[in-house]
Amino acid sequence: MATEKTDVVIVGMGAAGGILAAELGKAGMKVIGLERGPRLATADFSALDELRYFQRQDLRPNAKRQPVTWRPNAKARANPLPILNYGNQAGGGTVHYGAISWRFHEDDFRSRSQTIERYGASAIPKDCSLIDWPLTYADLEPFYDRAEYELGVSGKAGNLQGRKIEGGNPFEAPRRREYPLPPLMADQSGVIFAAGARKLGYHPFSSPRAILSQTYQGRPGCTYCGFCQAFGCHIGAKSSILVTKLPEADATGNFKLLTGTMCYRVKSDNSGRVTGVSYWGSDGSDNTIEAELVILAPFIYDNTRLLLLSKTAKFPNGLANSSGQVGKHLMAHIGARVFAAFDDRFVNIYMGPNAQKHSLDDWNADNFDHSGLGFIRGAQISITPADLEGGPIGAAMSMNPPPGVPRWGAAYRDFLSKYFARYAAIIAQTDNLPYADQTIDLDPNVRDQWGLPAPRLTYDWRRPNELARVEFLLGKLEELGRAMGATHVWRSPLGAGAPGAHHEGGTRMGSDPKTSVVNRYGQSWDIPNLFIIGSSTYPSMSGFNPTLTIQALAYMSADAIANRYKNKPGPLA
């Protein structure tokens, strides 16, 4: 058993943790990072191996050893989810992610107010717990800019300081300057998607991605190999935390990374402060780090779990939980999906970065009039392979054949044989609303490899607002497939109510300590030397992927800690 002292301990070295480690290290603070998985390197990713990385999920947590359970409602028994869609190594999910890097819309930060102003309060479902964020897009813009430039994001501006730019996303919020790198090349799927979308009067564009379109900061440009989402990049062109911020953190001389470690408790004293963390080392040892500042930055489940596991006599409901909000308002994206297949051409969608290649934003956020539609908020629409991964195992597992074609046998063989290189998927990634009864708590029946209770999700996305939205969007996707000139267009079944990708919530931020867990800096209202950074703090989500916003929030919190908190510890808001 070892005890160490440090200024800052950060739990989780992913999208948020890596940025905080580098920035706080640069500010002269001694930082220890705890990471459950290993620290891999670009050389570890030379195998372009669909079975290992996509199908067997080599860069994700092992669902048997580190189970997360799910039930659709509080009356059902929870069962372990078969697949866990987040990272399990230094760099976290940014190692394997598709690297889609959006700034949220201005109205994503105030969707409650936006909805009430435009449609009246009755447009928000009665059981929905939608609140505005305690910050605006303008507050976060400088930090989005930093994230894009320091990490390396490729894209085309659509709104430069209020001026609309042809070829970019006209619905994006104003940005101070262009992307640091030009957009990635469109493959054929992007070209036909763009042509079809324009026919319908939409505004397609190359999705902004944290993948280098050319050499940047000593790293090479993308080679369009297609082994991207689900894979580590074999040349380091994906701007993962592993190849961007962790080397920066190392260079400060103030950073120590402990891999293979499992934090199981945040320690606190009777003065109401946290004093550090307890963790199990890779050798099974039980260790303590005493720290002035504790920052939690794992994937969202472990924030709620750690806070609940760390309860004391002084904090009987868990840490940072005087509001009773810890674990509530779980959100996740659902991908409504349509397939399009072409008899007169090949698409070869396995080429190029595979996730959400080309997009349109016309049906996202409040970019369109929802009057009379029966739902609020929208979805980002994009073209992509079956499961955002382009290989044949992905197609065989995730592409349901069109009506009339079975899932096996000669007819199925002929379908795959003919259309594997001639299909594309069009997906709508939905902005699902928060509801207080969508929760994370501790599973009373299932424990993980360390003997800790598994995080248990209670969640069913099939709410009236969400179902109406998905039905509306599927119609738009079919229209788009036909406008693209596809010979065959068919829907994918919607499936059960389990949460999809990109989970948010559990430790929501807000303006009121009575109804939220943390302030805009991720600082606990109850315990000023405890921070929680990541998408668990999102009060609402967006149709956009969450990672760049996680990274911008990490920069903003790091800035506030280094420039204000460090000199005068205490509440920042």
Added chain:
Amino acid sequence: MSTHDATRRAFLVRAAAGAGAVAGAGLVPGALTQAHEQRPETGAPATTQPHSNVVEHGAFFNDENAATIAAFTERLMPGAPDKPGARDAGVLNYIDLALAGAYADLQDFYRRGLAQLDAYCRKTYHEPFVRLNAARQDEVITALEQGKATGFTWPTAQVFFDTVRTHTMEGMFADPIYGGNKDFAGWRLVGFPGAQAMFTPADLQNRQAFTRAPMIGLQAQGKGPARKA
């Protein structure tokens, strides 16, 4: 645990061997450049094979179970002239090796699933699965898929079907290093070029099938499609 360790081992083996070997055969889906070698459905396929009726097993399955899996997976992905199927791709070998390694925790799942399948076939048709003709085998598989096959407890008929289907697709399309996708049979079937480290701007815009470069697997192996002299 086993999955992770096994893939790690596979990686180390591969790293030692050196990745990026190239094997021949261009890619023209539907009109394969390689002559399709039809193996007889029964009888000794090759003198070097130790088992007379089924090729490529020995790590996990006994002969009887191997024959059943070979027949079952061939119905899921049947071979035809110029269309390699499960037998051509060595799906049995893939599943056999996986159950002895990465999927060792599914050994009992397969044993019991196959025992239930056998009991169902004997009860319904008075013959084991392998003795049924193709149409009857398809009836059985359909009954499994739809959960209508009786007598299944664990695994359930649907779960057993889904798992065998998943493993059949893995054996068809995973890199040959895992023991299936023999001679890139699965990749030739669908027109996937394998582990290409890069595509050019012209590749990205080509409306035709990709044929510029040969298929690439992860390991130098002398197992690639034979080049014609």
